[in-house]
Amino acid sequence: xxxxxxxxxxxxxxxxxxxxxxxxxxxxxxxxxxxxxxxxxxxxxxxxxxxxxxxxxxxxxxxxxxxxxxxxxxxxxxxxxxxxxxxxxxxxxxxxxxxxxxxxxxxxxxxxxxxxxxxxxxxxxxxxxxxxxxxxxxxxxxxxxxxxxxxxxxxxxxxxxxxxxxxxxxxxxxxxxxxxxxxxxxxxxxxxxxxxxxxxxxxxxxxxxxxxxxxxxxxxxxxxxxxxxxxxxxxxxxxxxxxxxxxxxxxxxxxxxxxxxxxxxxxxxxxxxxxxxxxxxxxxxxxxxxxxxxxxxxxxxxxxxxxxxxxxxxxxxxxxxxxxxxxxxxxxxxxxxxxxxxxxxxxxxxxxxxxxxxxxxxxxxxxxxxxxxxxxxxxxxxxxxxxxxxxxxxxxxxxxxxxxxxxxxxxxxxxxxxxxx
Numbered sequence: 317x318x319x320x321x322x323x324x325x326x327x328x329x330x331x332x333x334x335x336x337x338x339x340x341x342x343x344x345x346x347x348x349x350x351x352x353x354x355x356x357x358x359x360x361x362x363x364x365x366x367x368x369x370x371x372x373x374x375x376x377x378x379x380x381x382x383x384x385x386x387x388x389x390x391x392x393x394x395x396x397x398x399x400x401x402x403x404x405x406x407x408x409x410x411x412x413x414x415x416x417x418x419x420x421x422x423x424x425x426x427x428x429x430x431x432x433x434x435x436x437x438x439x440x441x442x443x444x445x446x447x448x449x450x451x452x453x454x455x456x457x458x459x460x461x462x463x464x465x466x467x468x469x470x471x472x473x474x475x476x477x478x479x480x481x482x483x484x485x486x487x488x489x490x491x492x493x494x495x496x497x498x499x500x501x502x503x504x505x506x507x508x509x510x511x512x513x514x515x516x517x518x519x520x521x522x523x524x525x526x527x528x529x530x531x532x533x534x535x536x537x538x539x540x541x542x543x544x545x546x547x548x549x550x551x552x553x554x555x556x557x558x559x560x561x562x563x564x565x566x567x568x569x570x571x572x573x574x575x576x577x578x579x580x581x582x583x584x585x586x587x588x589x590x591x592x593x594x595x596x597x598x599x600x601x602x603x604x605x606x607x608x609x610x611x612x613x614x615x616x617x618x619x620x621x622x623x624x625x626x627x628x629x630x631x632x633x634x635x636x637x638x639x640x641x642x643x644x645x646x647x648x649x650x651x652x653x654x655x656x657x658x659x660x661x662x663x664x665x666x667x668x669x670x671x672x673x674x675x676x677x678x679x680x681x682x683x684x685x686x687x688x689x690x691x692x693x694x695x696x697x698x699x700x701x702x703x704x705x706x707x708x709x710x711x712x713x714x715x716x717x718x719x720x721x722x723x724x725x726x727x728x729x730x731x732x733x734x735x736x737x
Contacts, residue, residue: 354488354669354670356487357486357487357488358488358669360486360487361486361487361488361501361564361667361669361674362674362682362684364482364483364484364485364486364487364501364502365486365502365562365564365674365675365676365682366676366680366682367414367415367483368407368410368414368483368484368502368562368676369561369562369676369680369682370413370414370680371383371410371413371414372406372410372413372561372562372676373680374410374413375409375410375413376548376549378413380548381546381547381548382406382540382541382546382547382548382549383406383409383410384406384409384544384545384546385405385406385504385541385542385543385544385634385639385640386402386403386404386405386516386518386543386544386545386634387402387404387406387408387409387544387634388400388401388402388403388404388408388465388466389402389463389464389465390402390520390525392523392524392525393523394520394523394525396467396468396470396471397432397460397462397467397468397471398463398467399463399465399467399468400465400466400467400468400469401468402518402525402544403468403469403633403634403635404465404466404469404632404633404634405469405504405631405632405633405634405638405639406504406541406634406639407481407484407500407502407631407632407639408420408423408632411423411481414481414483415483416481416483419476419479419481422476423464423465423466423476424464424465425464426461426462426463426464427461427462427466427474427475427476428459428460428461428462429460429462429473429474429475430460430473430474430475431459431460431473432460432462432467432471432473432474460473462474466632469497469630469632469633469634470497470624470630470633470635472497477497477498477630477632478497478498479498480492480498480499481498481500481631484498484499484500484501484502484631485499485500485501486501486502486564486667486668488667488668488669489501489566489567489667489668490569490668491566491567491568491569491628495570495623495624495626495629496567496568496624496626496628496629496630497629497630497631497632498630498631498632499567499628499629499630499631500565500567500628500630500631500638500639501564501565501566501567501628501667502562502563502564502565502639503562503563503564503565503628503638503639503640503641503665504539504540504541504561504562504634504639504640504641505539505540505541505559505560505561505562505563505641505642505643505675505722506537506539506541506542506543506636506640506641506642506663506722507536507537507538507539507540507642507643507722507723507724508538508539508642508643508644508698508699508713508714508715508719508722508723509535509536509537509538509642509698509699509700510536510588510589510642510644510654510660510661510662510698511532511535511536511584511589511698511699511700511701512529512532512533512536512537512701513536513537513543513636513640513642513660514543514635514636514658514659514660515529515543515544516529516533516537516542516543516544516545517529517530517532517533517537517542517543517544517545518544518545519544529544531701532701533545534709535699535700535701535703535709535710536698536699536700536701536709538699538713538722538723538724538725538726539560539642539643539722539723539724540552540559540560540561540678540724541561541640543634543636543640544634547724549678551724551725552678552724552725553724553725553727554720554723554724554725554726554727554728555678556677556678556679557677557678557679557681558677558678558720558721559677559678559721559722559723559724560643560675560676560677560678560721560722561675561676561677561678562675562676563641563665563673563674563675563676563685564665564666564667564673564674564675565627565628565641565665565666565667565673566627566628566666566667566668567626567627567628567629568626568627568628568629570623570626571606572600572606572607572609572619573605573606574599574605574606574607574649574650574651575605575627575648575649575650575651575664575666576626576627576628576651576666577607577619577620577626577627577651578619578620578627578637578651578652578653578657578661579595579598579607579617579618579619579650579651579652579653580618580619580620580653580655580656580657581618581653581654581655581656582594582595582652582653582654582661583654584654584655587654588652588653588654588661588662588698589654589697589698589700590697591695591696591697592644592645592652592662592694592695592696592697592698592715593645593694593695594652595650595652595662596650598617598650599650607619607650620657622657625637625657625658627651627666635658636659636660636663637651637653637657637658637663640660640663641663641664641665642662642663642664642722643665643713643715643718643719643721643722643723644662644663644664644691644698644715644718644719645662645664645691645694646664646687646688646689646691646718647664647665647666647667647672647673647685647686647687647689647718648664648665648666648667648672648673648687649662649664649687650662650664651663651664665685669684671686671687672684672685672686672687672689673685675721678724685718689716689717689718690716690717690718691715691716691717691718691719692713692714692715692716692717692718692719693714693715693716694715696714696715699711710726711726712726712727712728713726713728
């Protein structure tokens with residue numbers, strides 16, 4: 317008798333079972349791999365923020381003041397090509413202290429570079445350059461001599477404003493390249509107020525610069541950083557471990573994200589200064605991370621008309637939209653401005669992490685703040701120069717623990733113990 321042949325292999329049923337098991341394993345492992353990658357990115361993000369915080373501390377050790385937020389050069393003619401219009405962010409000043417000495421040396425010297433000859437006013441008031449957005453005609457021949465410390469930080473033809481400083485970026489943020497110049501994910505804490513913080517202490521009036529905002533900043537400059545002013549660690553009487561110094565922000569991706577694209581022209585006394593939640597109802601109820609498109613409201617919302625006006629687009633610019641945040645609305649909520657995108661309003665911190673964002677406290681500690689942090693009375697207004705009662709200058713923050721963490725000297729409850737770190 318001849319034995320029959322025996323064939324090795326899978327039956328169709330066995331093959332389907334194997335494929336199914338592999339698919340289940342991939343489905344189980346992929347989220348774990350993604351979570352591990354995000355955990356690594358989040359660790360890198362906190363490390364970069366730690367480096368920024370150490371840079372601020374080293375600057376303070378060297379000069380006995382915090383790096384000014386809103387500083388630089390100016391001339392009385394206020395030509396944005398001949399000076400930076402007194403609007404450089406604190407991130408410029410700390411460059412030598414975060415390992416970017418070569419970038420600092422390039423910025424601090426004159427530079428012969430790409431052309432800059434024609435300015436086109438894109439918006440704002442002519443007598444207030446801090447509320448202007450400039451575009452540059454680059455069709456002329458090369459050879460413009462840029463001044464030391466650079467031109468206005470919104471001028472894209474100056475190559476050093478386009479540099480991506482690695483420690484100013486969070487690996488979790490996918491934003492990159494145009495229309496941003498050099499992006500940043502870290503911003504200065506401006507406190508829990510709004511009024512006047514788009515201009516700060518020094519202002520351009522009647523064709524000259526002067527500290528005409530001094531009284532305003534005494535009332536509303538309540539954060540670790542005061543625009544166009546100087547502060548010291550000794551000014552932080554609430555305690556360095558209880559006061560936020562720098563926080564995380566997400567950069568714009570060209571969509572209608574409420575965290576990175578501001579709604580404009582909501583008004584001041586009858587707008588953002590009186591009701592910090594006045595833009596909540598403009599959010600799309602079907603997509604709560606984005607602004608509505610008019611289907612659920614009686615008016616058309618106003619968004620920036622320039623693609624260059626996105627959150628965190630210019631690390632060198634102290635304009636609030638670019639490098640500032642306030643502790644009024646909770647993290648990862650909406651940007652709501654009283655006037656144009658060059659002004660200010662509610663400026664929450666934000667991130668691409670799940671459930672919250674990082675902040676650097678005044679003592680250099682890096683902590684993770686959740687989106688659900690106590691933010692007090694969200695139907696309230698903010699402290700103003702002529703405010704009364706709980707909104708008078710010098711009053712404790714009405715925005716709960718979140719507001720208290722943003723102020724430097726308002727004698728609030730010990731925020732460090734409330735945070736539990």
